Amino acid sequence: MEIILFVLIGLAVGSFLNVAILRIPKNQSISFPASHCPKCKTTLKFYHNIPLISWVVLGGKCAYCKEKISIQYPLIEFFTAVIFFITYTKSENILQALILAILFSALFALSIIDLKYKAVPDLISFPALFISFFARDFLSSFTDALLFAGGFTLLRMIVSWVIKKEAMGEADIIIAAIIGATVGVNLGLSAIYLSALIALPAFLIVGKKGFHLPFIPFLTLGLFITWLFDKQILMLLDKIYG
């Protein structure tokens, strides 16, 4: 029963992420005005706003003016529920599951915003960093966050000096700190390595056309996979270096 409740919370969080993704990059309030159709501006009734179900029942159209509603909304609700399901299954207790599910949901929202707007709003990244301090025990998480933030700032200075232009954004350093806090130093380095591996083919395909490739989605994916398969990755590292 607990897992069903947890997944339902995930759907509700996904619904909230939709609002955050739509409004935070435009500096609009996330609580006011109430959800409305972007075309006819009619305020939605609560039953037009039920995650996943309303979109399906309304056939992906506004209940009033029949304007098409993007599939992005139900997809984000669905994937947030999946994040909640996986973290519940993997975590040792419900509190840890909740902390990690909210952290990964925030990173998910940052990934979508980075993809769509090439922006990383502090309003999401800083709270996410704060939550990540509680991903393991506070002292280890906090120390590893500082280590990663410091390491990445140094790396950024060196790379920027070598290529003679600004390398990485400040937001990437915050995400690196979150990675350190969430999985620690060894797994954190694996997560960043994995992110680069996943990003490489994408970079080769779109990078040449002068397209700026957002890196937050890859860091998020790298972290999530590393966290999910932590034992297997640690065993692999042990085989390589042990």
Ligand SMILES: [Zn+2]
């Ligand atoms: Zn409408």
